Amino acid sequence: MQRVIFDRVTKEFDDGAPVLDDVSLHIDAGEFFGLVGPSGCGKTVALRLLAGLEWPTMGRIVVGDEDMTYVETRLRRCGLVTQQNQLIDHLTAAGNIQFPMEVGDDPAHAVVVAARLREEAQDFGLEHLLHQRPRTLSGGEQRLVQLARAVIGTPSTLLLDEPLANLDSEASRRLRAEIMRVHIGRGLTTLFVTADQTQAMSLCDRIAVLFDGIVHQIADPIEIYDRPATVRVAGFFGEPAMNIVPAAVHLDGGRRFLTVFDRVLSVPQPAVDAYAGRSVLVGFRPEDVVAGGALESSVSVCIDTIEPLGHASRFTGRTEAGTSLNGELPGRPPPLGTVLDLGLRSDRFHLFDPLTGDAIAHPLTT
Numbered sequence: 001m002q003r004v005i006f007d008r009v010t011k012e013f014d015d016g017a018p019v020l021d022d023v024s025l026h027i028d029a030g031e032f033f034g035l036v037g038p039s040g041c042g043k044t045v046a047l048r049l050l051a052g053l054e055w056p057t058m059g060r061i062v063v064g065d066e067d068m069t070y071v072e073t074r075l076r077r078c079g080l081v082t083q084q085n086q087l088i089d090h091l092t093a094a095g096n097i098q099f100p101m102e103v104g105d106d107p108a109h110a111v112v113v114a115a116r117l118r119e120e121a122q123d124f125g126l127e128h129l130l131h132q133r134p135r136t137l138s139g140g141e142q143r144l145v146q147l148a149r150a151v152i153g154t155p156s157t158l159l160l161d162e163p164l165a166n167l168d169s170e171a172s173r174r175l176r177a178e179i180m181r182v183h184i185g186r187g188l189t190t191l192f193v194t195a196d197q198t199q200a201m202s203l204c205d206r207i208a209v210l211f212d213g214i215v216h217q218i219a220d221p222i223e224i225y226d227r228p229a230t231v232r233v234a235g236f237f238g239e240p241a242m243n244i245v246p247a248a249v250h251l252d253g254g255r256r257f258l259t260v261f262d263r264v265l266s267v268p269q270p271a272v273d274a275y276a277g278r279s280v281l282v283g284f285r286p287e288d289v290v291a292g293g294a295l296e297s298s299v300s301v302c303i304d305t306i307e308p309l310g311h312a313s314r315f316t317g318r319t320e321a322g323t324s325l326n327g328e329l330p331g332r333p334p335p336l337g338t339v340l341d342l343g344l345r346s347d348r349f350h351l352f353d354p355l356t357g358d359a360i361a362h363p364l365t366t
Contacts, residue, residue, distance in 0.1 A: 001029040001030040001156060001187045001188060001189050002029050002063050002064035002156045002157065002189055003026070003027060003028055003029045003062075003063075003064060003189065004025070004026075004027040004033075004050065004061075004062070004063055004157065004189055004191065005025065005026050005027070005060075005061070005062040005063075006023050006024055006025040006026075006046070006049075006050075006059065006060075006061055007024060007059055007060040007061070007062065008022050008023070008024050008058065008059040008060075009022075009023045009024070009046070009049065009056045009058070009059035009060070009061065010022055010023070010056060010057050010058040010059055011042070011045055011046075011049060011054065011056050011057050011213075012057040018057075018213050019042045019045050019213050020042045020045055020046060020049075020056075020213045021042075021212075021213040021214050022059075022214075023042075023046065023059075023210075023213070023214075023215055024215070025046075025208055025215070025218070027189060027191065028189075029189055030187055030188070030189055031189060031190070031205050031206065032180075032183055032190045032192060032203060032204050032205045033189075033190065033191055033192065033204060033205065033206055033207075033208070034191075034192045034193075034194065034200040034203070034204035034206070034207040034208070035047065035191065035192070035193045035194075035207075035208050035210060036193075036194055036195070036197055036200045036207050036208070036209050036210070036236075037195065037209055037210035037211055037236070038195055038211070038236070039195060040212075041210040041211055041212060041213065042210055042212075042213040043193045043194075043195075043210055044161055044162075044193055046193075046210075047159050047161055047191055047193050049061060050063075050076075050078065050157070050159060050191060051073055051076065051078050051080055051159055052068070052071060052072060052073035052075075052076050052078070053073060055069070055070060056069065063076065063156070063157065064156075076157070077153070077154075077155045077156045077157065078155055078156075078157045078158075078159050079149075079150030079151050079153070079155035079157070079158045079159065079188075080146075080150055080159045080160075080161070081143060081146045081147050081150050081158075081159070081160050081161070081163045082146070082161040082162065082163070083161060083162035083163060083164075083165040083166060085134060085142050086146060087134040087142060087145060087146065087149075088134075089133065089134050089135060090133075091133070091134075092130060092131050092132060092133055093126060093129045093130050093131070093132055093133075093134070093137065093141075093145045094117055094121070094130035094131065096134065096145055096146075096149055097117055097120055097121070097126075097130075097145060097148045097149045097152055098113050098114075098116070098117045098149075098152065099149060100149060100152060100153040101113045101116060101152060101153060116152055117130075117152070120148045120151070120152050121148070123148075124144050124147065124148045124178065125144075126141075126144060126145065126148060129141060129145070138171065139166060139167050139168075139171060140167050140168070140170075140171025140172075140174060140175060143163055143167070143171075143175050144174075144175065144178065146163075147163075147175070147178060147179065147182065151182055151186060151188075154186075155188065156188065156189065157188065157189045157190070157191065158182070158183065158188045158189070158190040158191070159190075159191050159193075160179065160190065160191065160192045160193060161193045162193060162194055162195070163175060163179065163192075164176060164194070164196070164199055165194075165196075176199075176202075176203065179203070180203065192204060197236060197237045197238070197239070198239060200221065201221040201224075201225065201237075202221075204220075204221060205220065206218060206219060206220050206221075207219065207220070207221055207224055209224065209233050209236065209237070211232050211236075216229055216230045216232060216233050217229035217230065217233050224237055225237050225238065226362065226363075227359070227362045228242075228283075228350065228359060229358070229359055230352070230357045230358055230359065231244060231281055231283065231352040231357040231358075231359075232357060234283045234350060234352070234359075235283075238285060238286070240286050240314055240316070240326035240328070241286075241326060242283045242284065242285055242286075242326075242350070243283065243284050243285075243286065243325055243326055244281055244282070244283050244352075245260060245261070245281070245282050245323060246279055246280075246281060246282070246354065247259055247260045247279065247280055247281070247282040248278075248279055249272055249275040249276055249277065249278055249279065249280055250276060250277065251273065251276045256268070256269070256270075256272050256273065258272070258280070258282060258346070258349070260282055260344065260346075261299045261319060261321070261323070261344075262321075263297055263298070263299065263344070265297055265344065265346040266346060267346050267347075267349055267351075268347060268364055269349075269351060269360075269361035269362075269364065270361075271351070271360050271361040272351060272360065272361060275360070279354055280351050280352065280353065280354060280360060281351070281352040281353070281354050281357075282349050282350070282351060282352075283349070283350035283351075283352060284344065284345070284348055284349055284350065285348065286314065286326040286327045286328040287328045288345050288348040289325075289327045289328075289329070289342045289343065289344060289345070290329075290342065290343040290345065291329055291340065291341070291342065291343070292341055292342075292343055297343050297344045297345075297346065298341045298342060298343045298344070299319055299325075299341075299342055299344065300319065300320055300339055300340070300341055300342075301317035301318065301319055301325050301327070301339070301340050301342050302317050302318050302337065302338070302339050303315050303316075303317045303334055303335070303336055303337060303338045303339075303340060304316050304317050304318060304336070305336070306333040306334070306336065307333075308332070308333045311330065312328055312329060312330050312331070313328070313329055313330075313331065313332060313333035313334070314326070314327070314328045315327050315328075315329070315333065315334070317340070325342070327340075327342060347363060347364070348363050349363065350362050350363065
């Protein structure tokens, strides 16, 4: 395993527009590190730069203690798995798995190749598929063949570009388990690219969240969920998304108040004092709304959609002013069209600067 460093890396399109803008990352040796963000944020480009499939416009990429910025792909000891079928169609599964050992300046001896193929096939449970061609394999089987091919050459870094996308739940669970088994068992440094924040939170040691080529936050998954650094991170992490609404701030007798949905609520965070007489953005998680609640903190919401989960029910609704609101309550879902009186827990508010989007304060307890 080796550490990976992105040192102020910028990648520009031909027209000069940056797809990555001054990105710095320090990925520890053996870490499972996620790059997360919406489509077009630059996360796949970062992975391609690490793989040597593209070169940065500025900055350095270091693997271990070696500057790999402009080193050829074949010398980087990277294994790659993508959501697309990157298998060679005219080769069997066996031919695809062993392909990395048969090419390059120093191909392995046939006996060695056969032995390694047998080991990997047994390890991944692919023996019965070795003579099949990619087009006859399911999506999950194709990804497993890709994963076996990625690690047969004993890489130090495993690169995963949306590997769980477009798989059914069973295939996704199996592949996720195999990825973690390989990552831990073989001592790999893994870079995992995804737009699915749920996958990232369940797999990654740490996550870098990107928007428009800029890193907004680097932290472990729970830190990102509990203490998002910007309002964009807050809105991206969580299912359903965090509610973000404007609020006016005023102070009275040493106490702090926010006006939210025309309700005046007391808040405990001292950082809000600097915004007295101005506005902030208030964020609160769907699970932090409560049925009923104190009259001064409640808001009426008409239910538009419901999602029963068994132990709880998610819903979206609209306030009397037309503001959309996400919520989650225990038990069975209310009928569509029901008007609920929902209490807002001001002690669970996240506060953001409306101009910069940066976090001002988070709940004092989690």
